[in-house]
Amino acid sequence: MSSASAPALALRGIDKRFGAVHANRAVSFSAAAGSIHGLVGENGAGKSTLMNIVYGYYPPDAGEIEVGGKRVTIRRPSDAIAAGIGMVHQHFMLVENFTVLENIVLGSGGRGGMRAELNRARTELARIGRDYGLEAPLDEPIEELPVGVQQRVEILKALYREARILILDEPTAVLTPREADQLFLLLDRLRAEGKTVILVTHKLREVMAITDQVTVLRQGQVVSTLATRETSPSDLAEKMVGRAVALRVEKKPRSPGPVALSVEGLEVRDRWGVVRLRDASFELRQGEIVAIAGVAGNGQSELLSALAGLCQASAGKIVLQGREVGGGETAAVERRRLGLAYVPEDRLKEAIVGRFAAEDNAVLGRHDGRPCTGRFGFLDRAAIRRGCEQKMADWDVRPAEPERRMGAFSGGNQQKLVLAREIEAGPAVLIIGQPTRGVDIGAIEFIHRRLVELRDAGKAVLVVSVEMDEIMGLADRILVMTGGSIVGQLTRAEATEERIGLLMAGVPAGSPSA
Amino acid sequence: MNAPAKSRTAVESVLLPLLNLAAALLISGLVIKLIGEQPWRAFRLLVTGAFGTGENLGYTLYYATNFIFTGLSVAVAYHAGLFNIGAEGQAYIGGLGSGLVCLAAGHWPFALVLPAAIVAGAFGGAAWAFIPGYLQARRGSHVVITTIMFNFLASALMTYLLVHVLIEPGQQTPQSRAFAPNTWMPSAKGALGSLAGDSPLNLAFVLALLAALGTWVYLWKTRWGFALRVAGENPAAARYAGISPERITIVAMLLSGGLAGCLGLNELMGSQHVVSLDFPAGAGFVGIAVALMGRNRPLGIVLAAVLFGALVQGGSELSFDMPHVTRDLVVVIQGLVILFCGALENLFKRPLALLWRRTP
Secondary structure (H helix, E strand, O other): OOOOOOEEEEEEEEEEEOOOEEEEEEEEEEEEOOOOOEEOOOOOOOOOHHHHHHHOOOOOOOEEEOOOOOEOOOOHHHHHHHHHHEOOOOOOOOOOEEEEHHHHHHHOOOOOOHHHHHHHHHHHHHHHHHHHHHOOOOOHHHOOOOHHHHHHHHHHHHHOOOOOOOEEEOOOOOOHHHHHHHHHHHHHHHHOOOOEEEEEEEEHHHHHHHHOEEEEEEEEEEEEEHHHOOHHHHHHHHHHHHHOOOOOOOOOOOOOOOOOEEEEEEEEOOOOOOOOEEEEEEEEOOOEEEEEEEOOOHHHHHHHHHOOOOOOOOOEEEOOOOEEOOOOOOOHHHHHHHEEEOOOOOOOHHHOOOOOHHHHHHHOOOOOOOEEEOOOHOOOOHHHHHHHHHHHOOOOOOOOOOEEHHOOOHHHHHHHHHHHHHHOOOOEEOOOOOOOOOHHHHHHHHHHHHHHHHOOOOEEEEEEEEOOOHHHOOOOOEEEEEEEEEEEEEEOOOOOOHHHHHHHHOOOOOOOOO | HHHHHHHHHHHHHHHHHHHHHHHHHHHHHHHHHHHOOOHHHHHHHHHHHHHHHHHHHHHHHHHHHHHHHHHHHHHHHHHOOOOOHHHHHHHHHHHHHHHHHHHOOOOOOOHHHHHHHHHHHHHHHHHHHHHHHHHHHOOOOOHHHHHHHHHHHHHHHHHHHHHHOOOOOOOOOOOOOOOOOOOOOEEHHHHHHHHOOOOOEEHHHHHHHHHHHHHHHHHHHHHHHHHHHHHHHOOHHHHOOOOOOHHHHHHHHHHHHHHHHHHHHHHHHHHHHOOOOOOOHHHHHHHHHHHOOOOOOOOHHHHHHHHHHHHHHHHHHHHOOOOOOOHHHHHHHHHHHHHHHHHOOOOOOOHHHHHHHHOO
């Protein structure tokens, strides 16, 4: 690691308010040149705001930014690029049907014609490729490339614009474990070449694995900046949340009961007739948690909505509580009546109505019978209020205001209320997608504990998650999905992250690992 | 809800519209000044024209009755996530239904005529809204486009019927023969005597208020209204909750058309006593503004409908007394009200919020 006298990037007293929300309060930290600096914090801690300020999406209310010891004024992204700052967003900023080369050149100005610019870029990229071992198929359209490669293109784009400081926002969220490892190798090489990397993440494992220094944000403030080797995941978690957190769920062994849900040869096609879920078969038993692992977009969403009765399966059968269930418009209602509860991956889009009061959301989908609806179809407002108050108390939903707009609650509190609604309806089978997406660490612990309690009470739970930690912590049995198929099944005892990672990457379970 | 939140809602739903209205009238005053009339006098004429005497008030409420029906029509569709621009055509066809009942019911007791006319009016409007609703739900044809087209179809159909079929034999005017008096809506004059003057205000106003109450109960107090609003806000969440957004689309359009179809109860049975050409006279479109200004809440719609009724009535008095103020200028004033209360409804929200925070 090279040690320059002035830090590569220094933030001094950055302050930003959005109306009543104080997103950043006097944030100061500095990252040394040739280092990887982690920036961690819960959702809403102000990480994204801070990085968006650094990249010039909006100006800070107060504070200064220094690059290489010199004060810079960043009003727009072009200022940041000129100062040598590059950013790789969580959702890539690439034009899908342009080639890699076109995407890299896009927006970087051009002297001479298009062709001259492209040729210049080609030679330049060859040099960057040699220096960092960072290759990309320059003439392929983006849409043909796997996500990991797309991300590499984003990094190449930043390097092509001579970025010396690279901000990566949750870079591993879309990667398989293997792709993530490759990314870390690349980051390591960038560091060796004297680049500075700011890694924004909530995955403590990654922070521990690759960063030199880490800054913890909580409620817009810096809690502390420390050397990674002097800290531990539990220490970081405690600093992020403000209290001690259990990172592992306590779980006693339990032998599963009879089959609650069985799926045979399930197939789902999208509206263009492309098969999204292929020949899925598995069983889910009472008193067990089965987790489906896989990188997002490999058929899990289709499996979830087919199970919930929200999309029509083109083949296969689903047997719920011993009854084969049908499709059609009434499928969701029928399955709910047979004891199925479903918490979708994207709760804002599917499971709640953001502009309705929390109490209305607390009965959504269960509003048709008692106690919500009394005689002649009239809603029993008092019963709805009481039910919501009780759920909020039991599930620690804050603030406990039934009349508050659902969209005004934090992600974790929304999720708790959705779970309260679905679990307190007393289902035999719970299907849940991304149980803790966008949920704070403190609430994650709570939600995981409740899911394990449900399993201990003899219910069947199916979890779909892209978080490896979550799968390893919750599951009794693990199914791995890739390319729309279930490619392997492991018991918790057999499962290691490496084996799951290989299955995700398409290496069959039987074959020896390379 | 805690006390500050409650008072903030009160400020937002009462003070804010009043401020917007004041701003609209201020700009209107400038326009009147610009054409060389005295704004203050014009304003006084407008207000006394709308509310000055029992008769003027009667006219205002009579116009408001039409706007309540069409405003509710637009609002019900809005809550289901649909923009029904076809209230005009639905009111036209609904009025035909009520009118046919009146034409047929020469010897019926009024107690029988009234429910029959209501059912026929609502049925006509609902039928006219059903086709766009069905096409939206099952074929994805956008309801904005189809309802506009259905306004033209309604207009053409009614012109044909009035010119060729319903026209009173031997007459030149394209309108039906007069309804028998036993089918006339009881007038306010009959009930209140001289208090309502010679205005056409009639029982339909009470029916409109009942419709507003019914709409409120339906949308906010029943499970069907709950389902309708869920589907309107978030169709994916509706499907998740076992509600079919397609079915809601059709039901909401039927209700919306049914409400618009009641316009004939006021306009034909209450006042004209014939089926005439173009009797909705744009009330279907004013209903959009009324719903917008009333924030799609029944109470707000009733108040906004009275405001627009007052603008129509006061405006015609104004153009009568002030030669420079033409009917077109009255439309300008209406437009300004819509602009400030609808399109710019949040103009004063932020300054007001700041003011509110400073004074504890």
